[in-house]
Amino acid sequence: MxxxxxxxxxxxxxxxxxxxxxxxxxxxxxxxxxxxxxxxxxxxxxxxxxxxxxxxxxxxxxxxxxxxxxxxxxxNKTETEVDQYKIAANSIGHSYQRIFTRCCDAQLRMVHIQDAYIIAHHQLLNFVRFCELIIPLSVNLLVITLKTGEDARKNLTDFDELARSLEKRGVTLQVDFSSTIHDREIIFDNGWVVKSGRGLDYFKPPEGKYVLGACDMNQRPCHETTIDYLKRKT
CATH class of the missing domain: 1.20.58.80 (Phosphotransferase system, lactose/cellobiose-type IIA subunit)
Known part of the structure; x- marks a missing residue:
């Protein structure tokens, strides 16, 4: 055998x-x-x-x-509020590294993203950036799941490409589609839950091709939003 x-x-x-x-x-x-x-x-x-x-x-x-x-x-969860992070309109300095680093560690095995709007090109890029961040910070990560809206089915080829890339790092991506979801939250199976009305899509588009924030998301102005950090108890 x-x-x-x-x-x-x-x-x-x-x-x-x-x-x-x-x-x-x-x-x-x-x-x-x-x-x-x-x-x-x-x-x-x-x-x-x-x-x-x-x-x-x-x-x-x-x-x-x-x-x-x-x-x-x-x-199967109850949540205790730990922290709240407010992003003011047009402010900078709110990269994914700033938002999600605290949620990543060696105990993390699975990350479950629920976001109905991983549809447009920039939203797909945001999802890729999120994956790029958490993988090096979570050395034992096995699985990323995404549940998104039915309209995202048009991106199946793109999700497959990302899945093949993640597979080379030993991480499985599973994408499911739903016509009923509307909440945006990310569950990290080490206990963290992150909720935001805008999900991953809180950056404003850059005002040109060759401007600050075109590549470095920490330099990109943001929409106003509030991010809630919770600790999950099961």
């Missing part, structure tokens, strides 16, 4: 226990076990050739369990 097969076989009973825990209403324990199983499958996928039939087959089941965890983490 190959190393990937051993890892997948080891994950099987853990995931079965997770399913049973969920059915029994033991949601917190189910989430823990789902994550344990997911981590074993992720280890298997990392040592399998990209594009292989066996890997693609495992990926289908992996995606099911990842979405299960994302849905449970959205539903």
């Amino acid at each position: 190959s190393a990937p097969e051993k890892l997948v076989k080891k994950a099987g009973p853990i995931l079965c226990d997770a399913v049973n825990d969920e059915k029994a209403g033991k949601i917190s324990r189910a989430i823990i076990r789902y994550k344990q199983g997911i981590e074993l499958i992720a280890q298997a996928m990392r040592i399998m050739p990209l594009g292989s039939a066996d890997r693609d087959k495992i990926m289908k089941n992996f995606a099911i369990y990842v979405r299960k965890v994302a849905d449970l983490e959205y539903l």
Whole structure:
């Protein structure tokens, strides 16, 4: 039996226990076990050739369990407000590094983004910038999930390109579409929750191609918004 097969076989009973825990209403324990199983499958996928039939087959089941965890983490939480960060209209100095660094650490395994508006080109670029930030700060990150609006289906090719890039870093991207979501929040599975009315899209467009803020988001003026930091308890 190959190393990937051993890892997948080891994950099987853990995931079965997770399913049973969920059915029994033991949601917190189910989430823990789902994550344990997911981590074993992720280890298997990392040592399998990209594009292989066996890997693609495992990926289908992996995606099911990842979405299960994302849905449970959205539903099964209480939140305690920790901090509030206000961004004034036209102010600068509010890059993603300033906003999200506190949420990233070695304990982070999954990040779940819910934002109905990852649709326009600049919104996709914002999502890429967010991924670029959190990956080097979260050395054990396994999964990024995005739930966005139905209109974002037109960007499937772009999401696939980003997924292939992330896969080279050992991170799986899963994108789902919904016609009903409207809230914008990011759940980090180390306990942090970040809520903002504008989500990732709080930067104003640069006023030219060769101006401050064209490349450095810390130099770009922002829309007025408030960002709430919360700690999740399950």
